[in-house]
Amino acid sequence: MDIFETYIQKYKRDENCRALTCKSYKKVYENNSHESLANNKTNFELATYGDALMKFALCSLLLDKVEQLSEYKKKYEEDKFLIEVVAKHYKLIDYMNFDRDDEKIPKKYVSYEAGNNNPTKYIATTVEAVIGAIYHEKQDFDSICELIKSWWDLE
Secondary structure, three states, X not given: OOHHHHHHHHHOOOOOOHHHEOOOOHHHHOOOOOHHXXXXXXXXXXXXXXXXXXXXHHHHHHOOOOOOHHHHHHHHHOHHHHHHHHHHHHOHHHHOXXXXXXXXXXXXXXXXXXXXXXXXXXHHHHHHHHHHHHHHHHOOHHHHHHHHHHHHHHO
């Protein structure tokens, strides 16, 4: 079991776990009259942190090892890879807090569509947020690099 799996199993469906709580989750808004307060309880900000860590890890792992670094790493940082490979591998949807009653929110890892209106974006956001949360908790960049590198074998 790697650090990603350990994290999601530890906090599965824990309503206080920001990394696993999407903006769609109704309970986040029940006692908050302002959306900005609710966003502090969702994974949106952690995903920004995790995305930066993931990109830095990819650059650290691949620099001087591949030609056209930006092109090579692009595949591993795209939502398509995060959703259809990484999230699917961990069965991440089973651990997430999101509005399961909203029929507009897909509950599967397929049907990825690029663009801002991607209905499965919330899954990629959660992958990034978990990376951010793991680093924030452990402060161990080497373990993040090992995790990212292990994902290359999932394809």
